[in-house]
Amino acid sequence: MLNVGMSAKADPARAGQPGASTSLDAYLPDHGNGGYQVTHYDLDLVYRVGPGRLEGRARITAVATQALSRFSLDFSGLRSTKVTINGKPVRHAQRGRKLHITPNRSLPDGGRFTIEVRYMGSPAPIPSHWGEIGWDYLDDGVIVASQPIGAPSWFPCNDHPSSKATYRIAVSVASPYLVVATGVLESKQSAASTTTWEFRLSQPTPTYLVSVQIGRYAEYSFATVPMMHAAVPARLAVPFEHDFGRQPRMLVEFERMFGPYPFEQYGVVVVDAELDAPIEAQSLSIFGSNHVDGVRGSERLVAHELAHQWFGNSLTVAEWRHIWLNEGFANYAEWLWSEVSGGAAADVHAMRAWRQLSELPQDLRIGDPGTRHLFDDRVYLRGAVTLHALRLRLGDDAFFALLRVWTSAHRHGNVTTADFTALAQRHTPWPLTELFANWLNSPILPAFPRRTPGADR
Template identity: 45%
Template structure:
């Protein structure tokens, strides 16, 4: 059973597992009005007289359960269906809804559906999915996905997975996307803008095995191609270290608006023009977001307390790219990170940093250093075999810190739990690896 996550206690349902989402959306960009029909296929997990879905700020007009109208009520954060159900019952829930979606403010800033100057961005992590569709918004409930979005014909609408078709008509166009591999709701996305779409080029490296694509405005096309030209080489390096890329393609959306931070989705990353610079800071962020396709998107923490399994691994990927591309070695990056951490307060426990602090810089840096400590102790062969087998065994699944420690010990023969105890479960910074 999926238990409520203590970091996002008002999100998620313990009574339902969703296995598939099918969304049909009609969006007017000028009025920010969204009309949607969401069909959820799932299974009831316990005997219950109600089922609760997450939904914020949108008005529901009708709900059907297994083809019949069902009574429901809405609270500020939930859509509650009233019907007696038994454990293991299969359910198909169809929700018709509409409204003007907006971001949700919380400890992590603004998340969810956000209007841009000329378009839309969705930033779902950790609990923003409910701002635009009814869902079980819990990282442990991954589901397959289909999303059809109708927009004005001069706009591009991008969602998760692969494009099935784009059908124009009467000044509008329908963009239909599908992900046959499951995704967590925080990775579900819609990106809308006057975007040009096409392959990412590489001037210095053989094209990657996986199709790489770019979407951005015409005025950013050349800058985006130049800034992202190393993605082919990055993917090759990461496949060597992490194992086969877990999806059919990879895309990058560059919005017209500057963004505070890049965003990961599945199998997408979303950058702002301010992330297309020529220096290391932009390059490391580009590598970081690509690495999330393995760590976070394919292999997903079951609960948010294990966020270091996302951010620590993606941060360490920055250092791996640095040394593979002839820049600073991982040891040098680790030394700099250690000095930075040593100057910060020592009051975060990496394996349970607390909800408000889960995206703190210290989680990223200490997570990367934890992996570096493991690498230094077991050697490169054992370390990278641990990473490759971890992503293979847990492909498209959910995981925990305890499972990673047990896995590392099985693969390397070293007591990973004892080795990393102070890094993961203590607040004080351990000795430099």
């Protein structure tokens, strides 16, 4: 388990305040904070690319869920210079990766309040089981990858997927640089040698899906509704246009299968660096230069990241142990896109994945994989094969009806495995308890799934 900040037992800010400083997520108990719910983040950032210096002002609107004499925010590596609540300076202290705040008087249960934090420093990614995560540096710009613990590297926040809020993000940088952030670009204003980019994110969003990308990019757009846009190194513009050229059709097919696209627009950034894997963000996906080869060699990843806008972003896990609901669905979307775009059928992909899984250790329950295995390949592959097994049990009509109800009923909310299995059961007369128990809760790989006799195509 990550040694992030202070444990619940050791944290003095929790004295007499059960849950007021640390979340109760068993996977990342030192990320997230109890006692309040954030409703809105208003961020003003000034960043100097050369020295890598950030000055920030975060205005956070929240509602207390219990009386609060103390509370905390997740915050790492940067120095807070002033903290106020409702405009009044308050005591604060940074210990580990927490910013502990003591109001001048106790905040009442149900009361709305505004925290303002001014801060500065050189942001750096946070070390973790999965590598360094957060605000990081390109040769000439910035890349932000916040999943699952990187958001506190660049703004104070309540860093847990169940804490979803709206955002305004303004970023001021030297004018030669282009800024892309999660949300819709509201304004762009230049003064002297600096340009300020202001973005609005109106849909509830968890901190790990908020991102800022800074670089010398060329802009590109697709003629689609909703709008699709991109920021790409100029040298990659031609192969990008080919590799991502079927993305508009992909959007149409996914809307048919999953329901309406859940955001106002969709953006792609290709950074001028190689990445092991693309980065997921709300209404935005970030790819490496190695994902653009001119022959659509990474098109499955284009499908995967677009599918996350439904599964992971609009529908966000309530706790990290439900991660298969994000990655299994996005992985299955790769196979669905293959099926409708002239590639191999989902059944072929599922068989390949099953064979691959059969050669891997049989010691992981994807319904509760554990912290270290959140992003294990088996969570992705077995999650996708689980969905294929469900599709074969229900038949296509009921399966895709289920997906559309799933995305509609929980639009912009938080979800659990129990939510999904209960909804699935309402879409078939056949019992699903054994199917889900075998695929999600047993480490032993079940036999390859077969279509239920009588299920429709």
